[in-house]
Amino acid sequence: MKAIIAGLLITLASLLTSGCSQSGSRESAYQFAEDAKDGEFVLPTHVPGQSEDQKEPSYFMIQVNASPTVSRGGKRCNLMIGNPTENEQYVKVKLILDDTGEELFCSDILKPGERNAYVDLEQVPEAGEHTTTAVFMVYDPESMEQITEIDAGVLLTVE
Numbered sequence: 001m002k003a004i005i006a007g008l009l010i011t012l013a014s015l016l017t018s019g020c021s022q023s024g025s026r027e028s029a030y031q032f033a034e035d036a037k038d039g040e041f042v043l044p045t046h047v048p049g050q051s052e053d054q055k056e057p058s059y060f061m062i063q064v065n066a067s068p069t070v071s072r073g074g075k076r077c078n079l080m081i082g083n084p085t086e087n088e089q090y091v092k093v094k095l096i097l098d099d100t101g102e103e104l105f106c107s108d109i110l111k112p113g114e115r116n117a118y119v120d121l122e123q124v125p126e127a128g129e130h131t132t133t134a135v136f137m138v139y140d141p142e143s144m145e146q147i148t149e150i151d152a153g154v155l156l157t158v159e
Contacts, residue, residue: 059086060087060089060091060136060138060148060150061084061086061087062082062083062084062091062134062136062150062152063080063081063082063083063084063115064079064080064081064082064093064134064136064152064154065078065079065080065081065154066152066153066154066155067154067155067156067157068080068154068156068157069156069157069158069159070121070124070156070157070158070159071158071159072124072126072127072158072159074124075120075121075122075124076118076119076120077105077118077119077120077121077156078117078118079093079095079105079116079118079119079134079154080115080116080117080118081093081107081110081115081116081119081134082110082114082115082116083110083111083112083113083114083115084112084113085112085113086112087112088112088141089112089138089139089140089141089147090109090110090111090112090138090139090140090141090144091109091110091136091137091138091139092106092107092108092109092110092136092137092139093105093106093107093110093134093135093136093137094106094107094134094135094137095121095132095133095134095135095154095156096132096133096135097123097125097130097132097156098130098131098132098133099130099131102123103122103123104121104122104123104124104125104132104156105119105120105121105122106122107119109139111141124158125156125158126158127158127159128157128158129155129156129157129158130155130156130157130158131153131154131155131156132153132154132155132156133151133152133153133154134151134152134153134154135149135150135151136149136150136151136152137149138150
């Protein structure tokens with residue numbers, strides 16, 4: 001009898017632990033590089049009079065909804081893009097459909113502290129889930145020259 005109870009307890013424990021690891025998980029559409037590391041994007045800055053190897057790093061933070069939705073009949077999307085107040089540079093954001101390269105949206109310049117919770121898409125794909133890329137184009141606030149781009153994967157759902 002003790003063997004049966006022990007076997008049931010082991011079975012129950014294994015079912016509970018396997019259920020916990022699978023609950024709430026969803027297969028990711030994005031594949032990560034094996035050499036990818038956690039961390040922050042470091043934007044090298046150049047101070048006049050410094051050589052290239054004396055650049056001081058600065059950090060640029062982005063805000064975007066990684067899984068926005070839009071209705072098929074509308075264009076309003078909860079993309080929630082922003083340029084956090086910690087940033088010193090301006091940013092412009094494009095949303096690109098990965099399959100076709102089609103531009104679904106392009107924002108105006110966002111200064112530090114500005115954000116758009118909802119945006120109107122220029123094009124709305126067919127109903128379903130679509131892998132897209134939010135391209136954050138970073139601009140120098142004085143010269144308005146583009147400094148760099150930062151890409152973020154976004155899974156757009158069209159309902």
